[in-house]
Amino acid sequence: MKKxxxxxxxxxxxxxxLTAATAFTDAKDAVTYRQAAFQLIRHNMADINEMIKGEVxxxxxxxxxxxxxxxxxxxxxxxxxxxxxxxxxxxxxxxDIWKNLDDFLQRGEKLAADATVLQAAAQSGDTSQVRRAFGxxxxxxxxxxxxxxx
Ligand code: HEC
Numbered sequence: 231m232k233k234x235x236x237x238x239x240x241x242x243x244x245x246x247x248l249t250a251a252t253a254f255t256d257a258k259d260a261v262t263y264r265q266a267a268f269q270l271i272r273h274n275m276a277d278i279n280e281m282i283k284g285e286v287x288x289x290x291x292x293x294x295x296x297x298x299x300x301x302x303x304x305x306x307x308x309x310x311x312x313x314x315x316x317x318x319x320x321x322x323x324x325x326d327i328w329k330n331l332d333d334f335l336q337r338g339e340k341l342a343a344d345a346t347v348l349q350a351a352a353q354s355g356d357t358s359q360v361r362r363a364f365g366x367x368x369x370x371x372x373x374x375x376x377x378x379x380x
Contacts, residue, residue: 253310257319264310265321270303275368278348282361290355297352300345300367308338322380334378341370 253263274296280286281293310316317328327334344367351363 254313257313257315260310260313260316261319261321261323264307267303267306267310270306271300274299274303275371278360278364279368282357282364288357290352293360294349294352297345297349301342301349304338304342304345308335311335324378324380327378334374337370337374337378341367341374344370 251259253259277286278293278296281288311323311327311331311334313319317323317325344363348360348363348367351359354360
């Protein structure tokens with residue numbers, strides 16, 4: 231009985247590929263991953279925007295939480311543009327990205343660097359500093375999308 235169970239478990243283990251596809255090995259998963267990362271960027275950014283505009287009550291701790299998240303999530307999409315075959319993986323990425331990969335990745339690094347500045351502004355608690363840092367951060371989005379997003 232035990233032997234039979236062991237044999238059937240072994241069969242399952244052996245028939246499962248050792249390396250299942252992940253976003254970092256599969257072109258289509260890479261597209262899903264980077265789009266999910268961009269959605270996290272969008273939501274965290276939009277919440278700060280609504281507080282700055284007064285559509286939602288300004289809450290310094292909440293701005294801090296969003297800025298902290300942005301520091302991390304703005305580092306995530308770029309790796310998923312460098313997975314083999316992902317140019318053909320679908321999504322809204324323009325082919326120009328892979329013709330100008332250095333420029334594209336530099337823009338990604340700039341976004342992440344500006345998120346760090348926004349985080350520092352949030353830590354200072356100075357709302358005019360937060361506004362300025364947020365404006366600089368937000369400019370990166372359209373600039374890159376105009377060139378590289380369909
Ligand atoms: C360095 C270039 C670059 C920067 C900077 C950038 N994006 Fe994007 N973004 C892209 C590309 C390319 C796509 C298309 C990705 C795909 O479909 O594979 C995209 C897609 C998106 C999407 C759609 C995701 C989906 O579900 O399909 C959102 C939302 C988005 N970006 C928000 C932002 C916001 C907000 C910022 C600024 C805070 C930003 N992006 C900054 C390049 C950039």
